[in-house]
Amino acid sequence: xxxxxxxxxxxxxxxxxxxxxxxxxxxxxxxxxxxxxxxxxxxxxxxxxxxxxxxxxxxxxxxxxxxxxxxxxxxxxxxxxxxxxxxxxxxxxxxxxxxxxxxxxxxxxxxxxxxxxxxxxxxxxxxxxxxxxxxxxxxxxxxxxxxxxxxxxxxxxxxxxxxxxxxxxxxxxxxxxxxxxxxxxxxxxxxxxxxxxxxxxxxxxxxxxxxxxxxxxxxxxxxxxxxxxxxxxxxxxxxxxxxxxxxxxxxxxxxxxxxxxxxxxxxxxxxxxxxxxxxxxxxxxxxxxxxxxxxxxxxxxxxxxxxxxxxxxxxxxxxxxxxxxxxxxxxxxxxxxxxxxxxxxxxxxxxxxxxxxxxxxxxxxxxxxxxxxxxxxxxxxxxxxxxxxxxxxxxxxxxxxxxxxxxxxxxxxxxxxxxxxxxxxxxxxxxxxxxxxxxxxxxxxxxxxxxx
Amino acid sequence: xxxxxxxxxxxxxxxxxxxxxxxxxxxxxxxxxxxxxxxxxxxxxxxxxxxxxxxxxxxxxxxxxxxxxxxxxxxxxxxxxxxxxxxxxxxxxxxxxxxxxxxxxxxxxxxxxxxxxxxxxxxxxxxxxxxxxxxxxxxxxxxxxxxxxxxxxxxxxxxxxxxxxxxxxxxxxx
Numbered sequence: 001x002x003x004x005x006x007x008x009x010x011x012x013x014x015x016x017x018x019x020x021x022x023x024x025x026x027x028x029x030x031x032x033x034x035x036x037x038x039x040x041x042x043x044x045x046x047x048x049x050x051x052x053x054x055x056x057x058x059x060x061x062x063x064x065x066x067x068x069x070x071x072x073x074x075x076x077x078x079x080x081x082x083x084x085x086x087x088x089x090x091x092x093x094x095x096x097x098x099x100x101x102x103x104x105x106x107x108x109x110x111x112x113x114x115x116x117x118x119x120x121x122x123x124x125x126x127x128x129x130x131x132x133x134x135x136x137x138x139x140x141x142x143x144x145x146x147x148x149x150x151x152x153x154x155x156x157x158x159x160x161x162x163x164x165x166x167x168x169x170x171x172x173x174x175x176x177x178x179x180x181x182x183x184x185x186x187x188x189x190x191x192x193x194x195x196x197x198x199x200x201x202x203x204x205x206x207x208x209x210x211x212x213x214x215x216x217x218x219x220x221x222x223x224x225x226x227x228x229x230x231x232x233x234x235x236x237x238x239x240x241x242x243x244x245x246x247x248x249x250x251x252x253x254x255x256x257x258x259x260x261x262x263x264x265x266x267x268x269x270x271x272x273x274x275x276x277x278x279x280x281x282x283x284x285x286x287x288x289x290x291x292x293x294x295x296x297x298x299x300x301x302x303x304x305x306x307x308x309x310x311x312x313x314x315x316x317x318x319x320x321x322x323x324x325x326x327x328x329x330x331x332x333x334x335x336x337x338x339x340x341x342x343x344x345x346x347x348x349x350x351x352x353x354x355x356x357x358x359x360x361x362x363x364x365x366x367x368x369x370x371x372x373x374x375x376x377x378x379x380x381x382x383x384x385x386x387x388x389x390x391x392x393x394x395x396x397x398x399x400x401x402x403x404x405x406x407x408x409x410x411x412x413x414x415x416x417x418x419x420x421x422x423x424x425x426x427x428x429x430x431x432x433x434x435x436x437x438x439x440x441x442x443x444x445x446x447x448x449x450x451x452x
Numbered sequence: 453x454x455x456x457x458x459x460x461x462x463x464x465x466x467x468x469x470x471x472x473x474x475x476x477x478x479x480x481x482x483x484x485x486x487x488x489x490x491x492x493x494x495x496x497x498x499x500x501x502x503x504x505x506x507x508x509x510x511x512x513x514x515x516x517x518x519x520x521x522x523x524x525x526x527x528x529x530x531x532x533x534x535x536x537x538x539x540x541x542x543x544x545x546x547x548x549x550x551x552x553x554x555x556x557x558x559x560x561x562x563x564x565x566x567x568x569x570x571x572x573x574x575x576x577x578x579x580x581x582x583x584x585x586x587x588x589x590x591x592x593x594x595x596x597x598x599x600x601x602x603x604x605x606x607x608x609x610x611x612x613x614x615x616x617x618x619x620x621x622x623x624x625x626x
Contacts, residue, residue: 401566407559408556418548419549437527441527441530445527
């Protein structure tokens, strides 16, 4: 019931409102018409004014255009003028450069010569041992060699002064105090003698090396042979006259190569285990030979003394002991005596012959051991070839030197052993002959003498 | 004189290219020839007198058949043999040593070659040639030295053996 009343009220209200709106719209349209009529007049006025404005502006723009065209013409004319000027300048420049070249003439050539000469001299003087005495000479040369402008007169003087110094000093033997950088890095002061531009020597150290990169005087990593270094001290001590000295004409290159050479001791160690075994064989063989030589020498001397005096047998030698056997059995018959003598000789011979064959065996073993070392070294060589290829001979050189060193050691061990074996064997044989072949005869002679 | 100087110069050059091992070859060769010449001289001039002395002593003996006489004869032969044989072993050893010394030179030369290779590389064959000449020349020298000795020492050995046999033959049992 309540709902019905509410909707009826809403409908009534809507109808009322519609009636009012219709009357209001009719008024507004009239106003609008009036307004448009009025506006039409004003817009026409405005257009007129704008047209007027445009017309006046057009005249202005025409003036501006004319002005710009005039400017363009002006600039074109300037461009032409400047282009011509540029071309003229270019021509002048070329002319002037040609004039400059003509004016420089020989001077440019000289500049090239100076640069070349100073770069040559720089290389020579910086590495020269003369620079150890007079450091810092190479700076001005380096500057000259790399200079872009023409050197001035004072620099040119420096160049020939440096060359002249090098030339004069290379003909002198000079002593000077210098700081030496030792191989362990410590520095010490020493009196250094420079022989021309060849070598630097010092009486305490021997040959020195000039390190041009750091400007240091250093001892060689390894001095050359004693006979060569030995001439240094007498040379530096010599104050007048002449003294012999080994110099390196290659200005240190040969000395540096010398340091790379293996010494005898290093060579010995290159032989490795096999090399040590060979050395042991040699030493053992020589010791046995020495013992044999002493024993056989002493025995031989005693036997010779006994031969001169066969009447009194001395028991300190084998022959004396044999004669003693005869003295003890004077009354037995010849055959029994011979048996007894043979028995005594059998007792004596081992003492004489002992050890001689061992020397021979050692002499035969040593080259065989050398051969073993060769084979071991070659196995190592081929292993390194398997690993690294044959590109670098320096890698293979280690094992090859082992192979060769052991061979050499085997021969070096065998040669004296062979020789000494022949000496010992001859001595042993002599004594053996005395005992085995002559003792019976000596006994027989004594017996004959006693019978008559 | 000039010829001698030239000769000495060529010897020095030979030793310089062959290396120090040649000195050992020279010493061995010198010793070998001194000993062989001494032996030839001994066989030619000293031994005949010694032999005739022994024969005379034997001929002078009344008893040449008893055990005592045999032993005395053996002793004389042995003594003579000893003198004849003296230094023969050394000569033979020296002859045998010569090629070995040459071989030693070969090996030391090859060591030089490989040392050059290790420090300088294989770029410069001239540097290696120095070691190679040090390797080959002592071998040749050792061979020549041994060959010069082999013939004469073998002849000498035969002569000594003949001398021994002849001595034994010249001491007959009467």
